[in-house]
Amino acid sequence: MKTSPDESPIDSNVPTDRKAVLAETLRRRIVSMELKPGAVVDELALCDEFGLSRPPVRELMRQMAAEGYIELEANRAARVSSMNYHSLRSFFLAAPLIYVATTQLAAANATAADVAKLRKIQKCFREAIDAHDVENRVLYNDQFHLEIGNMAQNDYLMPSLRRLLIDHARLGKTFYRYPATENMQHEMHQAAHQHDEIIDAIERRDTERAGELVRAHWELSRRHMTDYAIPEGLEVPLSFA
Structure with missing residues (x-):
């Protein structure tokens, strides 16, 4: 060294x-x-x-x-690392592209051992939701998508995914500081269900379905974050078609 x-x-x-x-x-x-x-x-x-x-x-x-x-x-x-107008705008522009690309590559490359590891992380994520454990909810969501990135086996995408997940986790923590409403809790269970569907698509090696699911999953997260965590006056890109 x-x-x-x-x-x-x-x-x-x-x-x-x-x-x-x-x-x-x-x-x-x-x-x-x-x-x-x-x-x-x-x-x-x-x-x-x-x-x-x-x-x-x-x-x-x-x-x-x-x-x-x-x-x-x-x-x-x-x-x-800072979070400002420029970094947040870049985050919302890049997120759907990177999540879709890494998840589709994971579906193409995943082994049975990879899927088993992802299911273990998902189990911890669900337990954190049920326990109303905010910190572990955020951390296991971060681990879930990072593990998908590892499964993608792409050295060019991985640095971008790592950086993206830092701000996703921090924005998620900002969102979760608010008292959980019935609707919020419902949407968290919806997010967990989307995780399960993503795992199933990866296990089937269905790259197209995996991409569709993670895009819908991102849209759910984006709505949460823009409603609760984004500074007033910041125009947030909706997504890429």
């Missing part, structure tokens, strides 16, 4: 599990909005909290910047 001239090589004795725990914790804090968009990510505080030296933490920060979770600029503290 390469290091910059002002850094010592990463200590190979640093437990991998501690670095993995830091990575997972930081990702969860960002997508759950515990760390708000634009918030400073305190490198020294993370070193103290997880018992790591600065080189492995800095390496992780660069990795997470590449994935879209944080923003790194010269002579400035690391910050959680």
